[in-house]
Amino acid sequence: MTSNCSGLWPLVLATLALAGCASAPAPAPAGTDHSSRYTITQDRAPKGNFDASGLSDAVPVYQAPVRAGNKSSYTVWGKQYSVMSSNEGYVARGTASWYGEKFHGHKTSNGETFDMYQMSAAHKSLRIPGYARVTNVDNGRSVIVRVNDRGPFHGDRLIDLSYAAAKKLGYQSRGTAKVEVESITVKPDGSMFIAGQPFALDGQPPSKAVTAVENDGQDAAGGLFVQLGSFSSRDPATKLQDRAKGVLSSPVRVRAVDTASGRFHRVQVGPFQDEGSARKTQNLLEAKGFSQSIVLTDSD
Template structure:
């Protein structure tokens, strides 16, 4: 049965810029698709270089009388806030850059990131992450940071609640294919980066450094313990929740390891991702 989410999550890209009178606004409420859509097999958007476009990238625009600015570059962007989602009300209609919105694709709407672009979105309540392609503008409801497609929201586990606390980190791709995550090397393509805000200073530890596979990082311990419990049922490798103080506050890192060499760490990372722990990262931390 379709679930109405207007009151909880609002319309992602609505309203469009004031000159748009698209028929997509004829539905008074957004809603989820009928049936039990299975998002478990969905693959994250694959970042790739896309030449800059003019569509959807005006330096500034106005919606509901409020002025918004588009970033000159997504490099270094990382922010935390509230995510909502959008579905049937916009399905099949054009996005801000002229593409067709598909609520079953891994896409998103953002007020200021240049489009099209890519971002890693992490649900801070359960540690799940997805990579989405940003191709629309919004959300313009309250102080929400990003609107994900219904499919992406379901993969992050908040589609029934309507909103979630998330971290959004921009992924930029150069012409030569090199990638960065919020201004730092993208995991898997170069040096690993932490899940915490990239602006945070490295944690200070007294022990020796070693390689770990990190599953998630949380401001409170409870979701970290929950994630570690899930991992304990899936792998036999050592697990820990490491509490660290950073420039952005206290975090609880769910980590597998330590590993003595990169090959062993990457093999463990592959095992974890094959068991459903997507967007793991490899990092060096105190033993």
């Protein structure tokens, strides 16, 4: 078992000094206070043989800068850390650990819910939410994760991956691995960069050119839309569209665009005739768990 101590930030300063980080898996002892933040005292892997082989990487999307989890300077265990002003160009090598069941279902540093079965990570200084490609330098395996938490605050460790991401990289059984971390940044126009260089998913050539080709749902031109996500495959876009329809009365469309990097399917709510209406819907969506939305025009 790995020794992890990720951010899970809102209460971390109050709890870290008392709880610390564990170095071996163990269930909570009899008499554990289950009204406290965590119901087990030491982190551990989930029971059973979780198969991560078919789990898809996180899909990088543009999100406007947010304050949550990005306090410029913060202190943990008496040590001060700084958050980067931008993730662009970041690349580093170091030790990766992982975190799992103890933190599963609890809030991350930017208010999202940690899911050990999803492709996510904690980092001490990258702006969150963000994205990174993490490569196990021993076996060459790579994953793309969504960075949405702070940590690890143990020793000289560079990054803390979710249990699922660690398993895909093949180091979950021994706890740590030597990795390379490369930040992935996305511009408002959808162009993508890794460690400062043009990048596209699935080996497609990178490009900034975007041409609208079809709309599934609303064909109205003009106005504002709240975009929930952009996917290279249609299936996850359709699933996100169905989720949004379940909580909204506003129309939700999948807008397909062709680029030199391939076709992308963008899930958008609207149109709205003014920014106030769009922002009101965006706030409602964020309260319902849609945390990656942006407001844009029909031509963006």
